[in-house]
Amino acid sequence: MSAPPLSDQRAIIDRRTLAAEIAAAASRDAVLALLRDALEQGRQELSRRLAEHPSAGHAHCGGHSFLLDQLIRLIHDYAAERLAPVPEGETAKAMTVVAAGGYGREEMAPHSDVDIAFIVERAEDKRTVALVEAILYLLWDLGLTVGHSVRTLDDVVSMSKADGTILTALLECRYLWGDEALYDAATRRFYAEVVEGTERQFVAEKLRERDARHKRMGDTRYVVEPNVKEGKGGLRDLHALYWIGKYIHRARNAAELVDAGLFTKAEYRSFRRAEGFFLAVRCHLHEITGRAEDRLTFDLQKELARRMKFADRRSKSAVERFMQYYFLQAKRVGSLTGIFLGQLEEQFAKKRARRGLLAGFTARPRMLRGYQVFAGKLSAPSDDWFRKDPVRLIEIFQIAESEQLEIDPRTMRQADRDSGLINDDVREDPRANALFLDLLAGRNDPEMVLRWMNEAGVFGRFVPDFGRVNAQMQFNMYHHYTVDEHTIRAIGFLNTIEKGELAEEHPRATRAIHQLKSRRALFVATLLHDIAKGRGGDHSVLGAEVAERLCPRFGLNDYETALVAWMVRQHLLMSHTAFKRDLADPKTVEDFVTEVQTLERLRQLAVLTSVDIRAVGPGTWNSWKGQLLGELYDLSFERLRLGHVTKGRKERVAAKKAQVRDALGDKAALMDQKGDLFTAPYWIAEPVDIAARNIVQYSVARDLGEALSVHCEADEERGATLVTVIAADHPGIFMRIAGAIHLVGGNIIDARVHTTRTGYAVDNFLVQDPLGRPFGEDNQLERIERSIADALESGAKLVPKLAQRPLPRRGADAFEVRPSVTFDNDASHRFTVVEVAARDRPALLNRLARALFEQHAMIRSAHITHYGERAADTFYVTDLTGDKITDPGRLEALRAALVEAASDEMQAELEPA
Template structure:
């Protein structure tokens, strides 16, 4: 790969070594320290000018990534040669060197390949024939100090030839770095000797072990970084489908076949000419992205985060297209290139199998004894499904679907060469194949498989067969969702959701989802559920409501798949309403019975309810790690149970008083209080309180009230494991502004309010329950944090500090969110509840947002009865149930307009801060 340096155009414009050498030679004096300082100034100017030239070339030709990477390596080469010559010629000259006073400088690692990003480490090795002498130590130390003074990050080693061989044999990382070793400067004969000894004493006869270790290292790296090439903030260097995967292929080829360039892999039969072009195209693209990433961030950054994706898309000149912004088109290209890297890896390993794996075995894997006899003309190659002839798909294109169905049915892997043929022949899937009943039946068998549909669907997607057979799915392949909520591309999210559904059904995730597992066994419309999970996001990126458009796609596709009219109608309904359950559970007050009635009115049947719950669970969990939690599980369970009761008993609220009485009887039994004490508690609390709170919170509140006695303020904070949060209860004399002060104090303590219920006792006390999590979605669970939370709320309510000043002084976090432009919106609904005005606010999530919104409600003279906070990455959706000060809905048009204006200002962060006086 280093050959690219030799073909760089106009190299002298990057750095003119002869001119700089003349400038260094012209330096006067014999003071070593002063000479080195003067040299550093000259070299720094050359480094800055060279970097600027490379950056300017990349700006002019933003897709020439390999050229930019080679340019960086060339620049460092020339500087190292200059530093070596200056150090050995001017700083520490030696007239009659001994045989031991020889030194060679070798580039290793990525730098050894002749590829560097602007702020990559300079990986070098100093080699001596034997133990270091005083002179070699002086030279190495002076060179390193010069490099450090230039601001370069240097990875270095100093070894004798014997030490190099010993370390390379014992450490895979060192062996890999030296495998890329490239002569830079110094004693060339010593380098030749080192290279010969490395081939003779390190690599000879160890290719199979090296390959096995390198593939295990690759698998561990993938697992550490999420094991998917479709994460929406990928690591360009280390992630699956990134540069390191391409490097691994080259390392293996170089180690096993002694190749010097990627092009030589074609001569060895490891890549075809077409695959070589794919390798070089992917490598060039990934290097362009990585170089732009370094230049934008000004450091060695390899994670393609949201805050830089938009700028890289602009630099690489992606244009707007209908339904796709430049950043979405750029990221789609990225994922397609990452997929290409995965395809090449599979094919490369297949060739290694043929060359290195033991007879009848797979490389690094045990032999597979399964030998199914009915393979419909396909054959087995060491346990993998293979083709009997190169034109096997051309003679019957339905076999492109059948291959995956057989792999699923018999638990077989597919030979990479068969995958290559499937990718090549996927274009044979035309309208006739898509309409073919056998092809659709086979596809539906894979989709609804009781085994492992996720894996086989992913193979089908990797081969390009999925998108050809279902063109609507092909439209979302590699399509990212540019937000901080979704972790994967649309196709990866959908396939993961299918996998989660299968795991819930098979009991693998029974411990995580006991309710969903029990429900799946009860459903009648199993096929409809799997198809709905596949299609729920099928219409994303089409410029409209993807739920409505997706339902239209479902009505068209389901009959083709072989679903009945009833199943088709069920799938379309589920796709149309797949966000209904989460929106209701997370944004509405489930204690308000009208919420349940409105939800049940849309759902209409217990079977739909069961299907919708399971679809909602897998949709949320497939968004990414950490999105699903016990709080969401509990809210969805509460909504399901309440709606199920309505659907079973009819849309009529029955037994409100009986339900309250039953709750009170259960509570009294739980508390063990005498009749008089319990009657006093009941008399103080309104009916709405008994409906709103679950029995365990009622018990905690009752004990809290009893312990508080006559105190005007009592605060408790305790872990609430059932909800995955901390329950904060404030029992205080009621007064205006209580809520926004508490919300601000919780934020200052490092917490986020995810739910709040506000109650007022009949004798004028506020009883407010808050569910609080830390920024990572976990409860506060140690004594110090709980005490800080309690003390912060007490200080805020006692007005001991200027709350607004402290909130303003708290540093803003999560600058990545600034990459997203979210226009705040406010929706006021007087029909969603019979008793309350419901206000929903959508805004960019930011610190103390809830405090600002609550203060706006305080200014609007509105009473908050409950608040529900949901976050979707960078977006916050906060919902409030309000009345005016006398307990009625807010209906006057002028008041509603004023309320909306204040909430919009607070959501946008333009509202004036609260005016408070310190106590």
């Protein structure tokens, strides 16, 4: 993949002038100073050019390669003449210096390693050894990171056969300097003795390596912090195509892949465009970080967008536009890979057909609805197949899903080429829409086929609203994928749940999906739930408008259209209610049921919520979220099924006490001794198993006369550790406990605060480690208990220690999240609900608790939710008399205090004086 010609090469380095200066230099140190100055000046010139032409990836990498080429040639000549001259009376043994790896491809970023190989006539020759050492020491003294090898012609052959890494490195070798005849001889022997006859084996090995790398890097090209070199759809995928082309067709550069019949000229231009963009991104990453950095992390994306001159638009920030372009290039690499491999497979098949016992025999494909099926692949029968009837661009994907067939790569190429035939007539065609709906709600593997449809550009053409979110990044730390990838994954999870393959993690969704009146409404709602992201405004409301327009086109009736529009508008309702509201508060369920209204909506929304969360990324779904959603579903289902509340407050308390008594078993007598000490709100709020544990712990603590009792226990069912603190109640206890938990690396995801009739606090916290898992090791639990005891008994100074804690997730500083505070006095009959949204940061919960404490607001329960870099903390509070806070002046003062706590670094002590 040779770089384009460089303009004004002497401004980068003037080898002739520098050679004369080296010849006149009196010592090695003087020569080294000249070389070091030339390297630095060359890099500065290239950096200036990158700033002027920020997308010129090929030219910039070619410039760095050119700079090193000239330096290595000068170093070779100087070392050969002055540092390791040929002994008098002897003849120099042949040696050639070659560039390998990325350097061999002329793809040198500012901090890339310099990979070189010395091909030598005789490895043991003393003068050759001295010359190699002299060259390497000069390169090392220049501060370069050098990878090197020394090989004879026999080594080239034997080591290439034994090691695939060496084979690939030698495949990319480029002559630099020295004996060119020796280089030519090495090349001839390499192809004749190593390559010949091993082409298929090499291709299979490279594809295995690619698949393993993809799996290691997340197995999708749409991760929001991609690796530009190793990630799926990145530079290494392009390299693999080049290696294969060079191995099989002896292609010297990417342009020759066209002559080999593996790409069309248009596809080659796409190849170069994607490669040039990725190379430019990589060069900027190296310059910004000052090291060989290939991962496009959140904190670097904004600077890359600025450097590469992407600007803000009305509905999209510069960084979102930059990343969308990045993902479009990665998507194109995926398409090119499919085309390349399809052509390669066809070439291999033709070679096989000309050999062996079956030479001359041609198997006939079977026909399916006018299409050809051969070896499990579906293909168009002619080149003008889609032009004759563009609806076939939808039909072929529907057939592939229903018949569980792959689409032949050549036909994918045709579909990509002809996708522009999809116009308004095709979009409004009833047959096309019926086919699309059948595909979308397919029962085999709609996820995979929709991904193929998206890769071919057909999906976005047929549903332009989906095309608008194609490759669209969501610039936050919560979403792992682009909008289109998230949506397609969500549809895949629907299919998996419907097959019963996630019944253990999603028992209610698995039952509900088979009880729906309209399963196709669910699939359409899943397709459309994020369709309006990036338009500026509430994507749920805007998406509902899109649904009202698209559903009739897809063939949904009025009832289904209204249902889909409602689900898109309310697709966050269930998760927000479950994660941000107190499910023990009757008003929470009342309000939720008032909005949901029917069992059909509840079932539809429950399934959509599950797949939406799960498709955000690995680890986003956990058992605690499942439990909260399940509890809300069960409470709402009962209410909707019967149409009224089955039990009043007194009955609910009595029923809970009876259940706890049963759970206590042989300790049931504790309910007679201690049960009345706990108030009605306690019995309504706490689950049976936690209440039983609390009663036992409280009884033991009182019998022992302990002023403080802290107990930690891993709760695998909830996916968290239950931390129970029993102590004499006093203002500020909540913030001290929260600080102590955070100090040992714990994240509080839920908290319930109670006071017994005798004045003891009984506070239950659900805590996870930084990876969202329960603490379970004995030493971890002991650390939590000790930290809480220190904070409550000795008044340990928490703030200085908390300030040293790292952010919950690396990279959160890259995001600007303005704190916001909302109050809701209608969400609960007894409490004021305070919701604070802010950037996640060390000790945020303590700061907020401190602000509430200073404003004389008593915390009754807290619900902590994290969306990547954003924290959404909800508190149920009262004033000191136990009433709601309604005075506008008090609320405004509380708002100001919470905003300050969420935004200020606050180095002051958190504990009261």
